[in-house]
Amino acid sequence: MIIDVQGLRKSYGTVEALRGVDFSVPEGKVLGVLGPNGAGKTTAVRILTTLLEPSGGRATVCGFDVVRQAAAVRRVIGLAGQATAITPDLTGFENLEMAGRLYHLGKKTSRVRTTQLLERFDLTDAAKRPAKTYSGGMLRRLDLAASLIGRPRVLFLDEPTTGLDPVGRLGMWAIIRELVTQGTTLLLTTQYLDEADELADEIVVIDHGLVIASGTSEELKDRIGGDVIEFAVTDRSTLKAAIEAVAALGEAEPTVDSQAGRVQVHAGGEGSELLVEAVRCLDAAGVATTGLGLRRPSLDDVFLSLTGHAAEQEEGTYGASADGQTRPGRRARRGRS
Amino acid sequence: MTAAGAVLGDAPSGGPGSIAGASPSLWQQARWAVEDSLVITKRSLIVWFRVPSYIFFTVVQPVMFTLLFRYVFGGAIEVPVPGGYVNWLIPGIIAQTAGFASFSTAIGMSRELQRGGIDRIKSMPTARSAFLTGRLTADVLRLLITTLVMIGVGYLVGFRFTGTVAGAIGMVVLAELLGVAVCCVSAHIGLAVKDEESVQAFGLIWVFPLTFVSSAFVPISTMPSWLQGFAKHQPFTVVINALRILALGRSVEQAVGQTLGSALWQSLAWIAATLIVFIPLATRAYKRA
Numbered sequence: 001m002i003i004d005v006q007g008l009r010k011s012y013g014t015v016e017a018l019r020g021v022d023f024s025v026p027e028g029k030v031l032g033v034l035g036p037n038g039a040g041k042t043t044a045v046r047i048l049t050t051l052l053e054p055s056g057g058r059a060t061v062c063g064f065d066v067v068r069q070a071a072a073v074r075r076v077i078g079l080a081g082q083a084t085a086i087t088p089d090l091t092g093f094e095n096l097e098m099a100g101r102l103y104h105l106g107k108k109t110s111r112v113r114t115t116q117l118l119e120r121f122d123l124t125d126a127a128k129r130p131a132k133t134y135s136g137g138m139l140r141r142l143d144l145a146a147s148l149i150g151r152p153r154v155l156f157l158d159e160p161t162t163g164l165d166p167v168g169r170l171g172m173w174a175i176i177r178e179l180v181t182q183g184t185t186l187l188l189t190t191q192y193l194d195e196a197d198e199l200a201d202e203i204v205v206i207d208h209g210l211v212i213a214s215g216t217s218e219e220l221k222d223r224i225g226g227d228v229i230e231f232a233v234t235d236r237s238t239l240k241a242a243i244e245a246v247a248a249l250g251e252a253e254p255t256v257d258s259q260a261g262r263v264q265v266h267a268g269g270e271g272s273e274l275l276v277e278a279v280r281c282l283d284a285a286g287v288a289t290t291g292l293g294l295r296r297p298s299l300d301d302v303f304l305s306l307t308g309h310a311a312e313q314e315e316g317t318y319g320a321s322a323d324g325q326t327r328p329g330r331r332a333r334r335g336r337s
Numbered sequence: 338m339t340a341a342g343a344v345l346g347d348a349p350s351g352g353p354g355s356i357a358g359a360s361p362s363l364w365q366q367a368r369w370a371v372e373d374s375l376v377i378t379k380r381s382l383i384v385w386f387r388v389p390s391y392i393f394f395t396v397v398q399p400v401m402f403t404l405l406f407r408y409v410f411g412g413a414i415e416v417p418v419p420g421g422y423v424n425w426l427i428p429g430i431i432a433q434t435a436g437f438a439s440f441s442t443a444i445g446m447s448r449e450l451q452r453g454g455i456d457r458i459k460s461m462p463t464a465r466s467a468f469l470t471g472r473l474t475a476d477v478l479r480l481l482i483t484t485l486v487m488i489g490v491g492y493l494v495g496f497r498f499t500g501t502v503a504g505a506i507g508m509v510v511l512a513e514l515l516g517v518a519v520c521c522v523s524a525h526i527g528l529a530v531k532d533e534e535s536v537q538a539f540g541l542i543w544v545f546p547l548t549f550v551s552s553a554f555v556p557i558s559t560m561p562s563w564l565q566g567f568a569k570h571q572p573f574t575v576v577i578n579a580l581r582i583l584a585l586g587r588s589v590e591q592a593v594g595q596t597l598g599s600a601l602w603q604s605l606a607w608i609a610a611t612l613i614v615f616i617p618l619a620t621r622a623y624k625r626a
Contacts, residue, residue, distance in 0.1 A: 071462070084453025090380065099461070
């Protein structure tokens with residue numbers, strides 16, 4: 001295992017950020033660490049990148065203990081995230097070159113690597129501009145490039161697309177996928193389920209400092225059973241009738257986003273038959289719909305069934321999501337991905 | 338598990354037990370410590386040269402103080418040194434500049450910490466000491482430039498070195514040493530307080546009484562007697578006395594109220610004590626940050 005974490009704990013005073021976390025990542029694989037804000041994801045990454053000492057348990061990266069062999073760990077890892085490590089007043093070139101120097105690549109190699117990385121990350125044209133003039137997506141790419149300057153075997157990406165627009169997100173995803181094909185082992189934290197779904201080989205779901213589920217995205221989806229029937233009503237006033245019409249089809253109450261007029265029915269197993277049934281019921285009730293379709297359960301659904309709250313809900317902030325809906329903005333993103 | 342052939346090629350696998358066991362030779366480490374510091378120093382200086390407001394804060398502000406005191410307050414202040422108030426003022430202003438130079442150290446540290454820049458550097462094989470020594474080196478180089486500008490401005494408004502050349506050089510060196518000490522204190526504050534706004538609001542207040550309740554601008558004998566005790570013996574006054582004697586010659590010892598020997602000895606003792614206390618504190622704050 002390239003990353004091996006056993007019983008990892010971290011407490012700040014009486015607050016327990018991690019309460020005994022286990023996971024491991026084999027060489028060349030991508031682990032998605034998924035969880036809402038404050039779940040403990042960043043704490044785990046900070047421990048694995050030697051920035052923070054754990055209160056208990058142990059963790060190794062490439063066989064090196066993150067506490068006792070921190071210096072060795074630092075030589076094999078890269079850390080990137082929300083572009084925080086970029087110096088805004090330095091140019092893209094200077095930022096990368098400096099990272100190379102601090103990685104002990106030497107002057108010449110730093111320059112060569114910088115030029116290569118700028119090219120590969122599509123930043124050559126902006127290389128001589130101060131980083132503060134970069135767009136959000138460009139900054140993330142620069143930050144990622146800086147973390148790759150020393151050719152790390154293991155890369156930690158802490159919420160690499162948080163706050164990016166959809167285009168920026170897709171750009172980052174493409175780059176991350178390319179990295180993985182080149183054999184880099186990756187640990188990616190995210191609060192976006194579609195991101196973990198898209199990029200990760202294995203997923204661990206963390207909530208309140210504990211791993212509450214782990215497995216491949218498919219395995220996690222299987223845990224909540226059947227497919228999901230999804231549609232939106234064309235006329236908002238027919239929403240209630242629509243819900244009543246399909247209520248009997250699902251295993252549980254349909255989830256409803258009344259603002260968007262969207263309804264989801266979690267069907268037990270036999271999706272396609274239920275879909276036909278749903279069309280019939282809705283037709284009989286005289287409800288016109290758009291986008292009626294069947295999909296595999298998303299990680300949203302998984303998260304909801306595991307934790308009882310939506311994944312991106314910042315605790316206490318979106319109290320209105322008791323009906324199980326995530327934020328509308330997120331829905332829009334998935335449509336494009 | 339093989340060591341990271343793909344990364345550096347020369348990283349030996351760590352022996353169990355110690356960080357040092359996993360590390361390259363001491364010589365290599367020492368070389369990296371110096372090189373890494375210089376990379377950080379260079380970065381810090383590039384940013385300084387590139388951002389006009391930073392230059393303004395570090396250079397233009399002390400020049401304004403000089404002009405204000407020279408022309409607005411100076412006429413009202415009687416001083417017992419040859420050449421009049423401007424000769425009294427410039428060594429004092431130079432010490433004050435060293436004190437204020439630490440603002441950018443503290444604010445820079447906390448800003449970097451909040452942005453996450455320190456995290457990146459700490460997750461890299463970069464020498465642990467490089468961030469602090471690199472920033473401090475940059476701050477001291479900045480202070481040197483500022484000090485030389487101040488002397489130039491001083492000359493334009495009538496200041497003259499009346500001592501020896503060695504004394505003039507000694508003054509610049511001592512001012513830099515003072516700067517190192519003050520910047521160490523500020524580095525610790527910036528790293529320990531962490532929040533940039535708190536640092537700006539409270540972290541630097543201590544500099545004001547030290548620079549103003551000193552012999553920098555007025556003879557201490559003009560202050561109320563309850564203040565004189567503090568003013569006379571606090572470190573800035575001692576350093577300023579030494580700076581003044583170095584700049585103007587030993588003939589002003591009596592006017593300054595201290596001999597060169599005693600002022601220098603006390604100055605160096607204060608500076609050394611400050612460094613002994615605050616270098617470990619700042620280092621610890623950096624490790625914890």
